[in-house]
Amino acid sequence: MSGLRRLGRWGCGARRSGGSRRTRSSNAIWHGGGCTRKQCSRRPRLSTRPWVAAPRPADASGTRRDRPRRDDAPPAARGCILSTMSSSADVRDRPSRPPLLHHDPLAGRMAFIAPERAERPNDADLVAVDAATDPGTWCPFCAGNEHRTPPAVLRAPAEASRSWHARIVPNRYPVATEADPRDDDGGAVAPVRPAHGVHDVVVESARHESTILGVQPDEWRDVWHLCRARLEMLAARGDLAWATIFKNSGPAAGASLAHVHSQLVGLDFVPPSIRAELAAAAADVTGFARLIDDAVRSGRLVAEQAGLVALAPPAPRQPFETWILPARSAPLFHAAEPAHVEALADLTRLLVGRLARVAPGADYNWWLHQAPYGDHGRQVAGWRWHLEILPRVTSLAGFELGTGCHINTLPPDEAAGLLRGA
Ligand SMILES: [Zn+2]
Ligand SMILES: [Zn+2]
Known part of the structure; x- marks a missing residue:
């Protein structure tokens, strides 16, 4: 099963940075050539589990009645809350053209029509805009660039005073938003309706790793603890019918950014599959x-x-x-x-x-x-x-x-x- 390597957009970035043909599957794309950025150095591993109970943030106004706020975290099921959350996490960019859910009654198929996702960045664009080769200067998921994403709704470790190694942030280009949820409990039968739900990004490393194999095993476990906690939070809201975590690893799988991440989507209907x-x-x-x-x-x-x-x-x-x-x-x-x-x-x-x-x-x-x-x-x-x-x-x-x-x-x-x- 050879010959599967491909050079896509990420390869272009690598050639810009290194001047030589390197494959995306190698961390050398991002970390090779004597890079001195701080994300490249392996930080000391935490000797203890980072999960601690987080204080619940002060309540805030402006939310829909009866709809749990994003920061209404359920009590930890097993005595540990996995994150901190800030009330500012509710401040996300509001798309001017919010996504809509279109239903095809003949095929029984649904399509999220989300024009603003056409604007989401990819690695090649970011490198070109910043004219730099160090991902620490342009990658929105690298530590130090937290201002390029909405505030985290979950992070590990919980204490803001400590460096994070995983965080969940609202997606700037969501397929579903806090639109009015559906009122019925049947299938998504309206021809066109607002796509109500949650769309997060799970940033799986603070370093610019392009594969999960570059994430420390204990930190990788923390990623999954974080995802489980986020799904539990969404279950407690009451307005969502179902949620999932999914990963696109590599351009052939639909990824636009190389930095290891996955996505988490909660919907107000149960999808056909x-x-x-x-x-x-x-x-x-x-x-x-x-x-x-x-x-x-x-x-x-x-x-x-x-x-x-x-x-x-x-x-x-x-x-x-x-x-x-x-x-x-x-x-x-x-x-x-x-x-x-x-x-x-x-x-x-x-x-x-x-x-x-x-x-x-x-x-x-x-x-x-x-x-x-x-x-x-x-x-x-x-x-x-x-x-x-x-x-x-x-x-x-x-x-x-x-x-x-x-x-x-x-x-x-x-x-x-x-x-x-x-
Ligand atoms: Zn990065
Ligand atoms: Zn299945």
Whole structure:
């Protein structure tokens, strides 16, 4: 599985900076050549867990009645709040053309029409504008450039007096905003309506790392603790039906900025993919248990840790597609015990590392599927949250887009065997 390296926009930045052809998968793009910026130096690791209870900020006015404020964090489920939050976190840029949700009744498809996302920056633009090669001078996610993003709604460690290594900030170019939420509890059937919800960016390192493998393992675990806490916060709002975390790693996966980050979106409706999975679970509550049993029997199990399993799904869309899920029923990730959160962090590192060995340079996406919030998740018996990791080894072409079916050249049991041995 060679020849997968690509030079995209990020390669252009590298050539500007280094004057030599270097691949995006190498940190040398950002850190090589004797760079002396402060983000390049490895800071001492914290010897203790950074999570501490954070004071709740003073209340503020101007919020919609009955709608929990962004800083209405629920009490920590296990005795630790993972972040600080400031009331200024509610101050986000208001798009002049807020995103709208368009519904196609024939296809049952929804599209977020978000014109302002066309203005979001990419690495090449930022380098060109700043005419500098040091990402510390232009990257909005690097430590020292916090003023280039809205204030954090969560950070780790919690204490503002300490340097952060992960933070969650509102997305300046959201696909959903604090528009009026829907009033009904059905599907998104209005032809066009405001896209109500939350769209955050999870900045996964203070340093300009381009891969999660460059993040310290304990700090990577903190990223997932932070995400879990944020999903719990969104559940407590009451106006959202469902939320997810997703990652676009690399240009082929849709990333515009190289600095390691993922995104978190909360919506006021349950999207079609989740509705379909819920319907399947309602028809067969043993589906997830059988998924794991079948994977074990057919050689598709890739790894296990602390009650989580990683497996190649029975009908993978791409070579080396893997899913991570609990061995026992657990519909909501934000209710996961800390050991499961950390096992998920460890397994994602493991799988991304092995993917880099079996498919060097492959971009990938992942997304979290968990049950809907509150009443929206009534039919979740037997359902389990899961993270689907989809390498972008081949392009989605006309057949895939036109049929919803996929053509994959690598059988899943063979892919699992290669990943186990990588
Ligand atoms: Zn950066
Ligand atoms: Zn799923």
